[in-house]
Amino acid sequence: MSTATDQQTREHAVVASVPDGLFIGGTWRPAASGATFGVEDPSVARELRTVADAGAEDARAAAGAAAAAQGAWAATAPRERSEILRRAFELLTDPRRREELALLMTLEMGKPLAEARGEVAYAAEFFRWFAEEAVRIEGGYQTSPDGRDRFVIMRHPVGPALLVTPWNFPLAMGTRKIGPAIAAGCTMIVKPAEQTPLTMLKLAEIMVEAGVPDGVLNVVTTSRPGEVVEPLLRGGAVRKLSFTGSTQVGRLLLEQSAQHVLRVSLELGGNAPFVVCEDADLDKAVDGAMAAKMRNIGEACTAANRLYVHERVAADFAEKLAARMGALTVGRGTEPGVDVGPLIDEAGRGKVTQLVADATARGAKVLTGGGHAPGEGYFYSPTVLTGVPADATMLHEEIFGPVAPILTFASDDEAVAAANDTPYGLVSYLFTENLDRAFRLAERLETGMVGLNKGVVSNPAAPFGGVKHSGLGREGGRVGIDEFLETRYLAMPLG
Structure with a gap:
């Protein structure tokens, strides 16, 4: 068998190994409408394969699954969440998995294999970093200025989060959002870019292997993002939006998030x-x-x-x-x-x-x-x-x-x-x-x-983000997990 034929066989095998459905509530399923859309290899301008094309009904199902799982997931011990992320890190850094993911990214996005391998390593580090942060979520105890009360400061997960990722770093932009969400105790719905959904679908499969419970991670692929994202933002179940993409789209999502006063972090355009x-x-x-x-x-x-x-x-x-x-x-x-x-x-x-x-x-x-x-x-x-x-x-x-x-x-x-x-x-x-x-x-x-x-x-250890029209909030670093946490406090009189 020729080297070229060997390479084609590897390419077909890695593409065929990716689930082609939506991942909702721990189950792979087709879109409610049965619709699919094609994913293109930009190096040859030809279709690699098709995946499920979600609509509003699928969005509501994903939101329901995330909301149903939120209570139990928030109550999970920080060490358990940390160990899930650690296992995910180890799975991503396994040489066989690294090569599969690198090849998959190269096929659907176009970057050279050497860069794709670098992205897998970079992406895995977000899981390692937030595995360590999961067990270091801090609160506090203090005396009121007049000495009469005591304050107990607590950190709680924001709740179900919508994570919208771009096509240019299809793995790393996913782990940069999924990592802190898991560490904080938030369930999530991930909507990957329509140009590069295969990498995120493969990552979902890996996260199941790492031990993520049903409903904690949901993935909806779609060629009609407006029909999926807007119902999620306006539906009331989602409490957090994390978006990476253009400033134009970010402004629109910020407006849609206002109705339910969602926590929003936006990583937008640059110059x-x-x-x-x-x-x-x-x-x-x-x-x-x-x-x-x-x-x-x-x-x-x-x-x-x-x-x-x-x-x-x-x-x-x-x-x-x-x-x-x-x-x-x-x-x-x-x-x-x-x-x-x-x-x-x-x-x-x-x-x-x-x-x-x-x-x-x-x-x-x-x-x-x-x-x-x-x-x-x-x-x-x-x-x-x-x-x-x-x-x-x-x-x-x-x-x-x-x-x-x-x-x-x-x-x-x-x-x-x-x-x-x-x-x-x-x-x-x-x-x-x-x-x-x-x-x-x-x-x-x-x-x-x-x-x-x-x-x-x-x-991963540094706070990534911009000012002015380049966004709101930070990803990575010690502050990255704060985007997925609410601060509450308990006041009580003493004596």
Whole structure:
């Protein structure tokens, strides 16, 4: 049997191993309507398989299952919840499972296998982190100021949670939400993105193996998210929404959550500035730019979207970055040696194409790339642009692709003003070898996170989230579990 045939057999086997139904109340079932929708492999623009297409009736069934399980789950011992997460961590880090999940993500999302393996490891760490946090939920005891009363501060799970995950990190964005929900004692309904439901369905199967009780984790896949999400938010059973996605959709969900005053955490869009000062180590800055721009094919809310480089070093930086970007190999993520996979779909590639065309029409110069890459799927060449004018559309929208626009600045004040000139505030990147400048500029950058001489900021032990239009709340870190807990207190007189 040829190597190519072996690979095709592995691909078919891993796709066929995924349940194709909805997971509600501990049971796999078809959609009430019997509807299904197709999941595409973006590297070849062909359907991988079909899965159940949920509607409003299925949403209500999932909400009912989560609500019915909430009381018993909240009463479960923290150590028991911790052990479930620990077992899930161990299952995800098993080499066989890691390879299955990595291949599945590559097939339905497009990222190269090496990156997919990295995502499995990253995703598993959220389970390990929150396994440790589950047994450290703290309360308190204090005396009232007048000495007459005693206060007992308690933490309780918020209740059933709706978790809406994006397509670009189909495993890690799931574990980042499921981990703290389980640790806090919340039941949940997970609605994965329609482009990448297979990974979440496989994860649900793994969570059952780890010991999650019936009704605690429910998964509804759908090609009609509005028909599923709105009834859940307005139905009264759900008490918490955690959403990762676009700012436009986040605003709509925030409005829908207002009717029942839900606890809401939103991780929304970004427009990350990447600032390279004149004293920066250029090789370190280029390494950081490659990480910040090309992670996940540039399809990340944390991706460097605007690269501001001091005018004295801009030419050298651009030359080095273009050489690195131009040397990347574009292709199907399952093939050896591939650095850059396809974009998620034709609409995604179309947007990148339009943004580059707009910038070049306004005078930007293409140093490398600038167009579609060969292949059956939605490939786009890694691209570096210089001379990008301030009115170019790509400076005001998320590019979500392998395109790096370089601009220049002459002073620190100019760099900070340009970096902050956006309604978004998720992450910024700063490269300088001067410690005073590093702290001075980092404190002025209006983002929830700053990468100092570092191109990747995501870490399960750190509080991930943004300011301004980039969202509400934090995921990960010691505060990540707080999003799923309510604080109550008991007052009692003494003596």
